[in-house]
Structure formats: structure tokens, C-alpha cells
Amino acid sequence: MQKKKIISNYLSLANYVADTIAIEIKKNYKHLNIKLSKKCSSYQVVTDLDFKIEKIVRKLISFKFPDHNIVGEELGSIDKNSEYTWIIDPIDGTKAFISSIPVFTFLLSLKYKNDYLLGLVDQPILNERFWNYNNKAYLNNKVIKVRKFTNISSSIVAITDPVMFKNYNLLNKKLFNKFSFIRWGTDALGYMRCAEGIIDAVIERDIKIWDIAAIIPIIKASGGIITTWDNKPPGTNDTVIACNDKKMHKILVNTLQNYL
Structure with a gap:
């Protein structure tokens, strides 16, 4: 019961963070003035919004859990020597975001030691949010399951x-x-x-x-x-x-x- 309560607290924070980021993404969706640059990989790109979102997420997490580690795609790692690590991908699918094709997502995860406790995947344009809790996976509060393999x-x-x-x-x-x-x-x-x-x-x-x-x-x-x-x-x-x-x-x- 105690573990479920702790994870519920983390999930509440993750949802609050996702709500905050959804506002930023919707505000910037279909805007042509987003600054774009290439990464070292030939097919990866990054925008100024990626950096802005990651900074917001780090601030929100650090305020609530100042002793937790943070790893992000754009801004590297903050190591507090904690057993808990938050992992951020501010915009997964940046090319899709730039192209106004809503398959991009905001990704947030919490890892305890080597165990991935919590995952949240949010697509705010489609109003689809996925997460896990208590050994079940959810889409907008509805339990989801994989389908049976046929051939x-x-x-x-x-x-x-x-x-x-x-x-x-x-x-x-x-x-x-x-x-x-x-x-x-x-x-x-x-x-x-x-x-x-x-x-x-x-x-x-x-x-x-x-x-x-x-x-x-x-x-x-x-x-x-x-x-x-x-x-x-x-x-x-x-x-x-x-x-x-x-x-x-x-x-x-x-x-x-x-x-x-």
C-alpha cells in the first residue's frame, strides 16, 4: 500500500508536468517561427522549444523532488547521487512537430535504481495521454492491452x-x-x-x-x-x-x- 501511495504521488507530478507542457506545445503548434538546428546525426533535429520545455520540466521536478537525479535529451544530467532518476524527452518526434503532424510526444519517466517505475507519454494535439500504474497501462484513464498475435x-x-x-x-x-x-x-x-x-x-x-x-x-x-x-x-x-x-x-x- 505504501509503495502504491508513493508511486501515485510521482504520477500526480508527472501529470501536472504534462499538463504544463501541453500548454506550451499547443501554443507553438503550427508556428513557422520555431528555430531549428541539426544534431550530429544526419536525421535528428532540435528546436528552441525542445530546450524551453526541458528547462520547465527540470524546474518543476527539482522544486518537488530536489534530491532526485534528472537526465534529459537536450541539457544532460544532474546527478544528486539519488536512487531516483527522472528521464525527459521534451519533444520526441521533432520533425513531426515542425511539420505539424501530430505523432510527436512528450516523454517523462521515473527510474528507481534499475527499475522503470513510471512512464508517461503525452500527445496533446490528439488529447492522448498514456501511463502505467499498479501493473496496468492506461490511455486517458482507460486500461489498454496489447492484441493477440495471429501470424x-x-x-x-x-x-x-x-x-x-x-x-x-x-x-x-x-x-x-x-x-x-x-x-x-x-x-x-x-x-x-x-x-x-x-x-x-x-x-x-x-x-x-x-x-x-x-x-x-x-x-x-x-x-x-x-x-x-x-x-x-x-x-x-x-x-x-x-x-x-x-x-x-x-x-x-x-x-x-x-x-x-
């Missing part, structure tokens, strides 16, 4: 960008063309579609911890599986498989582990 040929899989894959053409022959179809450009929202039982899997690489920290507990709470391509805990390398079923997971691992 590989009827599977729908989400991938953000083919540029992520070093051996895309080979993987397409060995695995990708076996799916019903691939939906490109979904970013973190693709994982949530898996969690709510709309698609079967997400496959990605070149992933950083802030890209998946919020996703990990939500996928698990929805009954899904999330690992690296070689079936290790997510975050131990830059690859990710999230899917609905052990059978689907085995098919994906058997192929993808050969392409690390």
Missing part, C-alpha cells in the same frame, strides 16, 4: 525511419517484407499503438535512453514485451523490439540479432 503475415509493424538501419535492404528481404505492412514515421506514438492493441510491434535502432525510458513500463504493463534485438533488457544497447507476444518476439529476435 507474421498479418502483422502491422511501426518503424520511425529506414535510415536507422545499416542493412535495411537485407533486412527487408529477410524480415520486413513478411509483415502485412510497415508504418513509417510514428516515433514514440508507434509504441503506444502497440500497447493499446492496434499494431503488433515496433522495431528501432540508434535509440537513446530518453527515447524509450517512458515507453518501457507502459509496454510491460500492457502485457507486451520490450527488449533489445538480442533479447537483453531495453537500454543495454541502441536497439529496440517492442511487441505483443512471445511468438512474435521470437520471430523478430531470431532475425534481428544477426544484424546488430
Whole structure:
């Protein structure tokens, strides 16, 4: 009971933070004066709003829990030598945000030691907020679950960008063309579609911890599986498989582990 109460307090803060950030995102959505710059990766970009949002989130967390660690995509780490670490991705899917395509999300996670306690994924334009609590996953207060796997040929899989894959053409022959179809450009929202039982899997690489920290507990709470391509805990390398079923997971691992 005590643990549930503690996590409930953290979830309350996460929702308050997400409400605050949703206002900023809605205010800046479809604005053409957003300043844009490229990161070191050829397909990653950042805006001045990414930095502004992360600063707001850090301030809100530090006010409530000044002793907690914070890790963010844009502003690095604050190490307070705490067992608790908040992980922030201010705008996951910045290209989608700039293009006014509402598949971008705000991501916030809380990690206790090596356990991802809490994840929150918010898409304020669609008014969709996902989180986990007490071993269940939610979309706007409704419990969500992954769907049952039937077969590989009827599977729908989400991938953000083919540029992520070093051996895309080979993987397409060995695995990708076996799916019903691939939906490109979904970013973190693709994982949530898996969690709510709309698609079967997400496959990605070149992933950083802030890209998946919020996703990990939500996928698990929805009954899904999330690992690296070689079936290790997510975050131990830059690859990710999230899917609905052990059978689907085995098919994906058997192929993808050969392409690390």
C-alpha cells in the first residue's frame, strides 16, 4: 500500500508536468517561427522549444523532488547521487512537430535504481495521454492491452525511419517484407499503438535512453514485451523490439540479432 501511495504521488507530478507542457506545445503548434538546428546525426533535429520545455520540466521536478537525479535529451544530467532518476524527452518526434503532424510526444519517466517505475507519454494535439500504474497501462484513464498475435503475415509493424538501419535492404528481404505492412514515421506514438492493441510491434535502432525510458513500463504493463534485438533488457544497447507476444518476439529476435 505504501509503495502504491508513493508511486501515485510521482504520477500526480508527472501529470501536472504534462499538463504544463501541453500548454506550451499547443501554443507553438503550427508556428513557422520555431528555430531549428541539426544534431550530429544526419536525421535528428532540435528546436528552441525542445530546450524551453526541458528547462520547465527540470524546474518543476527539482522544486518537488530536489534530491532526485534528472537526465534529459537536450541539457544532460544532474546527478544528486539519488536512487531516483527522472528521464525527459521534451519533444520526441521533432520533425513531426515542425511539420505539424501530430505523432510527436512528450516523454517523462521515473527510474528507481534499475527499475522503470513510471512512464508517461503525452500527445496533446490528439488529447492522448498514456501511463502505467499498479501493473496496468492506461490511455486517458482507460486500461489498454496489447492484441493477440495471429501470424507474421498479418502483422502491422511501426518503424520511425529506414535510415536507422545499416542493412535495411537485407533486412527487408529477410524480415520486413513478411509483415502485412510497415508504418513509417510514428516515433514514440508507434509504441503506444502497440500497447493499446492496434499494431503488433515496433522495431528501432540508434535509440537513446530518453527515447524509450517512458515507453518501457507502459509496454510491460500492457502485457507486451520490450527488449533489445538480442533479447537483453531495453537500454543495454541502441536497439529496440517492442511487441505483443512471445511468438512474435521470437520471430523478430531470431532475425534481428544477426544484424546488430
